[in-house]
Amino acid sequence: MSCPGYPPLMGSELTHIPVLADEVVTMLDPQEGQVFVDCTAGLGGHACLIAQKIGPSGTIVLNDMDQGNLDRAKASVANALCPQSPGEARVHAIRGNFAELPGKLRELGLSADMVLADLGFASTQVDDPQRGLSFRFSGPLDMRLDPSMPITAEELVNTLSERDLADIIFRYGEEKASRRIASKLVAAREVEPITTTDRLAEIVRSAVPGPRGSINPATKTFQALRIAVNDELGSLDALLRLLGIALKKSAQGQPSWVASGARVGIISFHSLEDRPVKRAMSEWSGAGWGEAISRKPIEAKDAEIVSNPRARSAKLRGIRAN
Numbered sequence: 264m265s266c267p268g269y270p271p272l273m274g275s276e277l278t279h280i281p282v283l284a285d286e287v288v289t290m291l292d293p294q295e296g297q298v299f300v301d302c303t304a305g306l307g308g309h310a311c312l313i314a315q316k317i318g319p320s321g322t323i324v325l326n327d328m329d330q331g332n333l334d335r336a337k338a339s340v341a342n343a344l345c346p347q348s349p350g351e352a353r354v355h356a357i358r359g360n361f362a363e364l365p366g367k368l369r370e371l372g373l374s375a376d377m378v379l380a381d382l383g384f385a386s387t388q389v390d391d392p393q394r395g396l397s398f399r400f401s402g403p404l405d406m407r408l409d410p411s412m413p414i415t416a417e418e419l420v421n422t423l424s425e426r427d428l429a430d431i432i433f434r435y436g437e438e439k440a441s442r443r444i445a446s447k448l449v450a451a452r453e454v455e456p457i458t459t460t461d462r463l464a465e466i467v468r469s470a471v472p473g474p475r476g477s478i479n480p481a482t483k484t485f486q487a488l489r490i491a492v493n494d495e496l497g498s499l500d501a502l503l504r505l506l507g508i509a510l511k512k513s514a515q516g517q518p519s520w521v522a523s524g525a526r527v528g529i530i531s532f533h534s535l536e537d538r539p540v541k542r543a544m545s546e547w548s549g550a551g552w553g554e555a556i557s558r559k560p561i562e563a564k565d566a567e568i569v570s571n572p573r574a575r576s577a578k579l580r581g582i583r584a585n
C-alpha cells in the first residue's frame with residue numbers, strides 16, 4: 264500500500280509502520296466521502312491509508328494526546344486526503360485523551376462511518392530517550408505520552424508506598440516478582456531518588472532472579488509504570504463505555520457520533536487491553552447494537568512480524584454498528 268503523504272518522517276525516524284495496515288483498511292471498508300475518526304492518530308499511518316480511499320470529499324478526525332504526533336499526522340493526512348490542495352482537506356486535529364473525544368465530535372456535528380483506536384505508544388515516543396519509555400535508552404524516568412500531564416514515572420517510583428508499587432507492577436505488568444521489585448525500589452530510593460531509566464532497569468534486574476530468555480527482566484515493570492502514568496486502562500474503559508452508548512443510540516435510530524453501519528476497530532497490544540475490548544464487543548453484539556466483523560481477533564502475518572516486531576502482539580477486533 265502506498266500513500267503520497269506517508270511515511271511523513273525522514274531519516275532514522277522512518278521506523279514507524281502502521282500495524283496490521285491491510286487488515287485495518289479491509290475491516291474499516293472505507294468508501295468515498297465517508298467520515299473517519301482516528302482516536303489515536305500517532306503519525307497518521309492508518310489515517311493516511313483511509314484518506315486515500317475516502318478521497319477529498321471525505322472527512323478525517325485525528326485525535327492524539329501528543330501534540331507533536333498530531334501535527335505530523337495532520338500534515339501527512341491532509342496531503343493524502345487532498346493531494347492537489349491539502350489546505351482544503353477536511354481534517355480536524357483534536358488534541359486530548361480519546362475518552363473526551365465523543366463530546367468534541369458532537370460539537371463538530373460529526374457522525375463517524377469508521378472509528379479506529381490503535382492503542383499504546385508510537386515509535387516517536389518509545390524511541391525518544393527523553394520520554395523515558397524504554398530501558399533501551401538512558402533517559403529521565405518520565406513515561407508520559409502527553410508531556411503536559413502532571414505525573415511522571417519518577418514521581419510514582421519515588422513517592423508511592425511499597426505496597427502500591429507492588430500492586431501496580433503486579434496488576435499492570437503481570438509481574439510475579441512484583442513484591443521483590445517494589446522492596447528493592449524502596450530500598451534504593453532511600454539511598455538516592457530513582458530518576459533514570461538505567462537505574463530503574465538495574466534495580467529491577469537485581470530483584471528478578473535468573474535470565475528470562477530474550478525478554479529483558481525490566482520489560483514488565485516498565486510496561487506497568489507506563490500504564491499507570493498514562494492511566495491507559497482507565498482511558499480505554501472510558502472509551503469503551505462511550506462507544507457502547509453510541510452504538511446503542513445508533514441501533515435505536517437516535518443521533519449518535521457513531522453512524523448506523525459504522526465499522527469500529529480496536530488494536531490492542533497486551534491482554535490487559537484485549538480483555539476489556541473483547542468483553543465490550545461481545546456485550547455490544549449480544550445486546551444487538553452491532554455485529555462482530557471477525558469472530559476471532561485478527562493478528563499479524565509472519566511477514567509483517569519480521570519487518571515490525573511490535574506487530575507480534577497486536578490484536579485487531581472489530582464491530583459493525585447496527
Ligand SMILES: C[S@@+](CC[C@H](N)C(=O)[O-])C[C@H]1O[C@@H](n2cnc3c(N)ncnc32)[C@H](O)[C@@H]1O
Nearest residue numbers: 281303305306307308309327328360361381498
Ligand atoms: C500506536 S500509536 C498510533 C499509530 C497510528 N495508528 C499510526 O498509524 O500512525 C498510538 C498513539 O495513541 C496516542 N494515545 C495513546 N493513548 C491515548 C489516549 N488515551 N488518548 C489520545 N491519544 C492516545 C499516543 O500518543 C500515540 O501517538
